[in-house]
Amino acid sequence: MSTTIDVNTAFAAEKTAQIESVRERERAFEARVDRGEIRLLGGDRYEVLTGWDRGESFTVSRNAQGEIEAIIARHGLDERADGTIALYASSPAWHGLGQIIPGGTTDIDGVLALSGLDFEVTTVPALYRWGEELREHADQRHTVRTDTGAALGAVGRKYTPIQNRQGFEFLQELVGKFDVVWESAGLLRGGKRVFISIRLPEAVRVDADAINDIVVPYVAVMNDHSGNGQFQCVVTPWRPICANTERFAVRDAVTRWAVRHTKGAIDEIKEARRTLGLSVHYFERFAAEETALARTDIAVQEFHDVIAELWPLDDDAKDRTLTNHANRLGALDGMFHTETERVGRTAYAAERAITGYLDHVAPRRPGKSMTEELARATAVMEGADDELKTKAHRRLLLLRQG
Incomplete structure (x- = not known):
């Protein structure tokens, strides 16, 4: 039996979901302002007041309806005398x-x-x-x-x-x-x-x-x-x-x-x-x-095994270390799930989750003259995590041979 799809209804539902997503982002942003996590500097510029990125400023881009379109982060690049970025x-x-x-x-x-x-x-x-x-x-x-x-x-x-x-x-x-x-x-x-x-x-x-x-x-x-x-x-x-x-x-x-x-x-x-x-x-x-990784299926437990090798946990680890380990695993699991929805549950999705975590999520302790975002950008440019990414890549390739 064939099924008829009303494309107009489907389009309306998709548009409604998109509008609700925009409104949810607006509500979440305003909630951060209300909680004192960020504050308005003037115009469309804001400053972060809490967390690792405390002191970083960013600009909010809005459309004609006043809805948030993009949040543009300041990466800490040097400024010229006229205020433009070097x-x-x-x-x-x-x-x-x-x-x-x-x-x-x-x-x-x-x-x-x-x-x-x-x-x-x-x-x-x-x-x-x-x-x-x-x-x-x-x-x-x-x-x-x-x-x-x-x-x-x-x-x-x-x-x-x-x-x-x-x-x-x-x-x-x-x-x-x-x-x-x-x-x-x-x-x-x-x-x-x-x-x-x-x-x-x-x-x-x-x-x-x-x-x-x-x-x-x-x-x-x-x-x-x-x-x-x-x-x-x-x-x-x-x-x-x-x-x-x-x-x-x-x-x-x-x-x-x-x-x-x-x-x-x-x-x-x-x-x-x-x-x-x-x-x-x-x-x-x-x-x-x-491409070989993209054609290699992987189980969640295999993904966890790779994580355990990259970030080994001692048997006598302290509570803080255990908490950090659990938070890392949770973040990686979430990123892995997102990747699998697009490229399947493969070793390629696992690698994308790991590299994404290292580039955008893993904690960075910035120096006195650096924001966290600048420390993160510098680490990426200088290859601070290249060795760990290589280890993950080689470990995942072994699954293809298993």
Whole structure:
């Protein structure tokens, strides 16, 4: 017996559900204001008063009816004197912040100027006062911005700064030759760490014949002026649907290239042109392994077993540790359920839940000069969880072989 569906009724029901969802979000937001968790700063800007993200500000975007359309977080990127964010983006990537140029640009100097990276770094003697005398530490120097005089870090005598333009100009050739797109550029912590990322032209498709999940391929280039890091290029798969950074090691492919700040560094950076070719191979392997996970069914208990290996719990764990463990498991279970509704109960859904948890939910203790959101963004950019993501990826691949 066939069943007739009234499309008008179905559409009306769907529209009613959407309207109720908007109203529920509005009620939840107003409830947070009433409880004193957030407060209005003026206009559409609010400040968070409680929790890990205390002190962070955000903007609420509303439609013509006054309903909330989006909550735009401030990520803590450095501001210029005119109040604009020190970030260039070819599209409204970082939640609409930064200097937006539709369609991007192929001019490296334009990118550096728009992102606030058009400064140089020099080294000056490290001085200390001994009684009435000012002495020099012969084996140590300080890195300093030549435009503002701001100190960036303490370094050794042989340290040679890699200037922003020197480090990033090899990307100019890639932009013109391989049709890649300048995606974003910015500086953190007053210029101690700077970055540029480029988007490769071809998206990666996971399990193209089934779920056809889209992953956008990037190459991020980072320069450190504090003395605590290297100049490095990393391949960075990004999943737009949930903003997860899916960076982990895959078999027989290079994920990261780095060089120390020395006199010969610039010559070595020229070799970074190979990064594009290496990244293409990486993304081919990445798509193959992710497709294998997408075709591997997984039971909830198997998912819990993987979590137990990633975050082992001692038999004599304290109550606080047990509570944190339970909260983590609950969050991961909820994210796993959400993923399974879209891509099935597979190892791929399990991996998406784990990477999503690490990127967006796992607690971050920000430093004194950082918001939690900035600490989270920095951890993602610098790959703080890459090792844990790799461990999860490799463990889930074993289920395919079992």
